[in-house]
Amino acid sequence: MSKRAAPAPSASNPLDGEAARFADDLTRALGRVADAPVLLAVSGGPDSMAMLALAHAAMPDGITVATVDHGLREDAAAEAKLVADWCAAHHVAHATLHPAAPVAGASLQARARTARYALLAEHARAIGAACVATAHHVDDQAETFLMRAARGSGLAGLAGVRARTIIAGATIVRPLLDWRRAELRAIVRRLDMRFVDDPANADPRHDRTRFRQLLGANEWLDPPNLARAAAALADVDADVRATVDWLWASHAVVDGGAVRISPADLPRELRRRLVRRAIAAVRDTAGIASPVWSESANVEALLDSLAVGRRATQAGVIAAPQGESWRFRPAPPRRSH
Structure with a gap:
């Protein structure tokens, strides 16, 4: 997960170097230069707001934004408006997406995630977006790796968050997988951008919160190295997937x-x-x-x-x-x- 040294920002554009780095990372994640607008999934949190700022600096005419309001929290509408206001001030198209039916039942977070990607994928198709970009970063990858290891996950789970994948029929890219959470928060603070901290991120009832606290309290659990391990396993997983594709063609019959x-x-x-x-x-x-x-x-x-x-x-x-x-x-x- 090595990072290319970025040139110092200019006085006119404080994100010069970081914007170029982001553009390179986006192209690498997508596997090509985007030939259509990139749909940014922006929740209003510091990570996705930093991604929004970086993308706007790198390709101001090549982005569009969507915020998903699941209707699960009273503050969600205000958070979507925060994103919409920033986009309006910077002449970026924005849409707030709502599920057709309330998200409810067991495994609420998993159901919300499924609904979120379905909405983003549908909107991406409707507007002809090249892909959907989310703000997963190094620390997210390290947390995911530890969470799945603790659950006894196999290769596919330990490979963690992929730089590019298909969900609900849409191409999903994660251009920030070489970026640290602290870097992204520093960007929004430097630009004096408004953002929201989801209280759920500090709720110890959630597994991810506990693993985030574990990483924070133990410096020897190095997030970049954990993310490298996940990336190495993702490479192996890709080879296994290619083998399975071949086996599916030769060993499976759909009737x-x-x-x-x-x-x-x-x-x-x-x-x-x-x-x-x-x-x-x-x-x-x-x-x-x-x-x-x-x-x-x-x-x-x-x-x-x-x-x-x-x-x-x-x-x-x-x-x-x-x-x-x-x-x-x-x-x-x-x-x-």
């Missing part, structure tokens, strides 16, 4: 709403990846939205059941051995009594 895979002689990690992809494919075809599903979900119990010839159900999908294959299909609705 209507069902999927059959042939796992014989494959190592467990590749079986694990194929099973997750099969579940995701069945859910997409059947329109299964609940429970929440992710590609890093724990499928160990399901793998163990299939390995000994037993069927199992996960995330609304039933998997059953059929000869040398495993077949996945939507689970039948539960009987009501």
Whole structure:
């Protein structure tokens, strides 16, 4: 995660060097120079406000902004207005996005995240944006790495936040993965930008808050080195994903709403990846939205059941051995009594 030395800022533009660095990081994250506006996801927090300032300095005519108001906190509308006011003053297009239905139920944070990316992806398509940029940085990556390690995550989870990924059909980029939280906060303070500190970020009931405090209290837990470890694992994960793409083409058969895979002689990690992809494919075809599903979900119990010839159900999908294959299909609705 080495950083290129940036030239000193000029008096006319205090972000000269940092803006050039940001432009390079954005191009590297996207894999090309953006040929359409970049949609910035800006919440009003210091990290995303710093990203907004950097992007505006680097490409003032090449950005548009969206803020998602989930309707979960009374202050959210005022925070969206804070972002909208800054954008209006700097002639940047801004939209506040609201979910069509209230975000509710178990795993509220996960549901809010899913709703947030769905809204951003839909808006990006509507305006023809090249990608959606979020303000994840080095310290976020280190926190994510530790959180997932503590939960026993595998390779996909430990790879952490990717510089570029696809969520809800949209390209998501994270151009700040080489930037520290302190650098970003210094930018907004230098520019005297208004921002909000979400009180949830200091709430010890949240896992991320506890790991943030752990990192802050132990200097030997070096965030850049943890982020480097996550980046190295992301490279390995990309190679495994390429292998799984090849295996999916040769070992999987999609038949209507069902999927059959042939796992014989494959190592467990590749079986694990194929099973997750099969579940995701069945859910997409059947329109299964609940429970929440992710590609890093724990499928160990399901793998163990299939390995000994037993069927199992996960995330609304039933998997059953059929000869040398495993077949996945939507689970039948539960009987009501």
